[in-house]
Amino acid sequence: MFRTALRNVLAHKARLLMTVLAVMLGVAFVSGTLVFTSTISDAYQASSQKGYDNVDVAVQQRSSDSPSGAPGGDSKPKLDQKLLDKAAQVPGAASATGTVSGFTAIADKKGELLGNGFSTTGGNYFAGKDGKDARYPMRSGAAPKGPHEFALDAHTADKAGYKVGDTVRLSVDGPVREQKLTGIFTTDDGTVAAGGSLALFDTPTAQKLFAMPGGFSEIDVKAAPGTSQNALKSEIDKVLPKDAAEATTGKQLADDQAKMIAKKMDGMKTGLLVFAGIALFVGVFIIANTFTMLVAQRTKELALLRAVGASRRQVTRSVLIEATVVGAIAAVTGMAAGIGIGAGLRALMNSTGATVPDGPLVVSPSTVLISLLVGIVITVLAAWLPGRRAAKIPPVAAMNSVHATATTKSLVVRNTIGALFAGAGAAGVLVATGMSDGKAVMGGGAFLLLIGVFILTPLLSRPLIALAAPVLRAFGISGGLARQNAVRNPRRTAATASALMVGLTLITGLTVIAGSVQKGIDKMATESLTADYVVSMANSLPLSPDVAKKLDGLDEVTAVSPLRMSPSRIDGTPQSLTGVNGKDFGKLTKLDFTKGGLGDLQGGRVVVDDATAKEKGWQPGSRFPVTFEDGKKGTLTVSGVYQGNQMIHGIIVDNATLAPHQKQVTDRQVMVNTKDGTSDAAKESLVKGLGKNPALAVSDKKDISESISQAFSLMLNMLYGLLAMAVIVAVLGVINTLAMSVFERSQEIGMLRAIGLDRRGIKRMVRLESLVISLFGGVLGIGLGVFFGWAAGELISGSLATYELVLPWGRIGLFLGLAALVGVLAALWPARRAARLNMLAAIKAE
Structure with missing residues (x-):
């Protein structure tokens, strides 16, 4: 049986190549991540130890x-x-x-x-x-x-x-x-x-x-x-x-x-490994699909082995041996590719300005062991179910192909399980949207829903693909045949579409979240801040009060307000006070007051955000005792309650009241209005007025919004790059499915050629089938991605009051176009192969 398994691997080199590539990409991602993080961590540790x-x-x-x-x-x-x-x-x-x-x-x-x-x-x-x-x-x-x-x-x-x-x-x-x-x-x-x-x-x-x-x-x-x-x-x-x-x-x-360095690197390693897991998760569909079709194509061969004395266990073991060989080959090549990826990521960091200390490329024994285990275990697990299913088929039934159609009972069981998973997952996601900290619940619900939809995909394939029938009719016989081929084997279609669905779900969800957060940040900066510019230290540390004095002395400046923080105690508990220039503060901000107003922000009068007012039970006119930073006591009076946000919040008091109690006066930032508003000339004037100081950053509202959202944009671009791996794996899956589908239908394709369908029609049929399957996966992925994006936004809105759901229709259309492109590109080789089949040889083939 062992020799038989090896012969089968060698006999199906072309068919197994796609599986090897799918596993290899996932393993390369895992090993590349481990090599990269180990190399960077060791380089920083060696560099820091030199300092001691x-x-x-x-x-x-x-x-x-x-x-x-x-x-x-x-x-x-x-x-x-x-x-x-x-x-x-x-x-x-x-x-x-x-x-x-x-x-x-x-x-x-x-x-x-x-x-x-x-x-x-x-x-x-x-x-x-x-x-x-x-x-x-x-x-x-x-x-x-x-x-x-x-x-x-x-x-x-x-x-x-x-x-x-x-x-x-x-x-x-x-x-x-x-x-x-x-x-x-x-x-x-x-x-x-x-x-x-x-x-x-x-x-x-x-x-x-x-x-x-x-x-x-x-x-x-x-x-x-x-x-x-x-x-x-x-x-x-x-x-x-x-x-x-x-x-x-x-x-x-x-x-x-x-x-400390190792701990910092752990976060990066975890993030990268998550996406390596996603690539492997998508790869599992392809591996399982490949072995399912390989086993189905060799049903008579396996039945003959059973008839001559092979046991069920031996048949299953034969399939698993094939999977082990394929997994080992993929793991070794993936590990080698991963070492190259790790070196490439390090070079990429250096090219972006994030210089990494010199040091050797680190390939630890654990990296080698994990890479081999991941490749082999994933492949064997994915092949176990097809192998077990093949072993359970009675030899006589297999020889007569009675086994081909799934039983009604198995379909009912599958759909029931899928519905339970999807229902539980959707309920978990919806419940999490109403929780203050529902990240874990939402993550679990999203995973269950994704698994549930995957299980239900064969059921969903028929009605959704049927929607494309009117369009496919325009392509004549080729279009009709493509639709029938796409729904002929729902499980195979589902496994192929699911690989693409997972990738597009994540990409769409992240795009919706990032666009909505960006909109919320822009809205926050626009609504609460009317200052033309904000001046701060480049490293966000406290700013010398001399900067505000220098700005106040510039001719083009019409209003200036330093923003400073000072610790205090209110009702025996620590509370930070925010100091501003009471005279100009109203010209530089636009606070949304729910009660009272800004009024004359001088002396002992203050305004507080709604969260603090609710916690303390304050109303306009409320007076409360305060112990300042120097230990002296005073009384402050609330003149208004405003809606706080990430930019402006807390208890706001006039700097003239606050400064005498501060041990060391420093500003967090300085808000500025100029005569001509925001312009390149005005900004250059402020920069020159401050002596072209390298430590100072002069930012307008757009700069502030971009600096806050820069982390989101950088993360999103990284995630797009990482998720591209999953999409590449999905493309391999479509190619794999179509290639095997063409092989399975050799007789049918030969007969179609014999009765008059030309090579162009055959190519069109295969391409349309690929396009329909890819768009089916794309629609499912985009739909789930929008749902997850909306749900995650409900959680984010709890901490970002200005959060607003934004559906990026342009990018959604681009993602759908990407799914279509995947289908077209994936069909090139299978379509060419189908068109080149010799019709007589194909008709005679078994």
């Missing part, structure tokens, strides 16, 4: 304490020069380095920001006794000295074209600074290796810039030869101030960093 090569023990401020110099912190730093000297003198210490770090935006020669947000950092050059910092060897120039000098990492300097002696524009907290570039250094810093930038100042300058006068953010101690990290840590613990600082070994820091 000179750190045996790190002294850090306890996380429960506020950072030195930060709001709410002590006026004296916890980690100062005195503690640094103590750490350097403990037994077993070779040297101690004090580090300071923070955000530093570097401008290129055009004045634009180099790098992105948090990847643009600054620190201190800690000169030792020899005047050098071992962490940052100078490639050219000298270390910075004084408040007007700095050094830059070689990667950023080369990218921007800067040389020693150049004057570079940079910013730390808002105001632009011009510093002389005195040195260019090399570094193993992980942020720089990943495409970020690093600027170094002398220690006093860095302490002043990063709000740590006289203090450090960390003290790194190097162990003397022969001293272990743990022994050094024990000695340092003895000199640390109680409850103020803590020591950690360099190995522990590196391990923690590695775990």
Whole structure:
């Protein structure tokens, strides 16, 4: 039986090729995902560990304490020069380095920001006794000295074209600074290796810039030869101030960093593997379909084996051996292709600017094992049911082909199960739309509904394909035959259409959700914000109040309101207060008041969002006590209740009331109106007025909407690319089905040729059959996708009040056209093969 199974594999190479391709694509996706995430994770971990090569023990401020110099912190730093000297003198210490770090935006020669947000950092050059910092060897120039000098990492300097002696524009907290570039250094810093930038100042300058006068953010101690990290840590613990600082070994820091990177990569890995699973799920339909038809075509052969003594178990085992061989071939080729995909994804990340640290391509033993198991197990599972069904057919019945038609009982059972699954799934989705957190329920319901529709697809195929009859009649005999062929074997048609249905369901659903969220974001930005521009830090950190003062002094600016946050306590519970310029706030926003109004937002008068008002039981005129950030108490009066959203919410108070109680005044953003409204000239004027500051972002409403929705757009484009895999697998399924259908109908096609249907008519018949099957799957997929998109939108609307369902008719039409194109392309080879059949040989074929 084993030799028979191998002969069957070799005898049906062309038919099994499509199955191999389907499995291979899914396995390639899985192995590519594992290779890519392992490679990136290892590269980042190796890069981050290099940063701890000179750190045996790190002294850090306890996380429960506020950072030195930060709001709410002590006026004296916890980690100062005195503690640094103590750490350097403990037994077993070779040297101690004090580090300071923070955000530093570097401008290129055009004045634009180099790098992105948090990847643009600054620190201190800690000169030792020899005047050098071992962490940052100078490639050219000298270390910075004084408040007007700095050094830059070689990667950023080369990218921007800067040389020693150049004057570079940079910013730390808002105001632009011009510093002389005195040195260019090399570094193993992980942020720089990943495409970020690093600027170094002398220690006093860095302490002043990063709000740590006289203090450090960390003290790194190097162990003397022969001293272990743990022994050094024990000695340092003895000199640390109680409850103020803590020591950690360099190995522990590196391990923690590695775990954090691995955790971040787990999310990406999970997301990619989900779509690999979808591709495999779609591939299962093709594999099961292929083996069902292969078994059906060999029914007499299997019956003969049964007649000469083969048992049911041996017949089933023969089919499973075939599946194992096919799965193994597909798994090996898929794994090899996956390694290429992993390397390609890494190169793609580098080409988009997301620089990845250098490192080898990682192909772990687990990746090899998982790839092989996935390919073989999926194929064997998909082939098990056809093999079992073939073994149950009595030999005499098989030889007489009595088995061909499914029994009424089996159809009733199938349709009943499908209806139960679909009903339960639809009910779960509908119930989830009314829940506050129904993600899990909706996900389970969607899965059940998808499975239910798949089971019911043979039942749905006849009435839906019948709708195409009037159109097919226009193609004469070829059209009529195509319709009959499409419904002749509903199970085969259903399995083929379902592969395409799954892909289009996901693509359509995601498109509906993304379009609706984008509409909601646009609506939110348009309705609540009337300011022409919003100025903020490029990394979303607090903004210096000097920026608002500078804007207020520009001739073209007509209204300015800084938006700042301050912690407070109301009724004994923490509550954030939002400070604005009460005089201009009404000109810059358009709040939808449900009770009261904005009025005169000065003194102790405030407006609150509806959620806060409902929680506290406040109405216009309500007075409530508040404890401000500095501990002083006051009383505020509600003048209006408005509908809050993601952009503007909470308790809004005049900055003149809030500022005297703030320990450190910083703005989150600044809203601005100009004389000429929004225009390129107005924006350029603001940028120039702010000194072409690389740390500042000047955005209009369109920019704000795009920045919020950018993540959705990026995710959607990635998902389109990933789901394209499922569509490719679906195309293979259609080709596979048609090719086998042509083989099954060789006698019929030969007879049609003999009675006068020409080759063009045969080709048209096969193409129309493929088109009808593909459109059937497309209609089901788009219908389910719209339903899932609507249901998911009901959940999203709970957190996005301006959410509005948008049906992208243009894209839906494009997806339907894609389904039709799949049908046309998939039919090219089978149609050509059918037309080239020798009519006499086909009529004689069994």
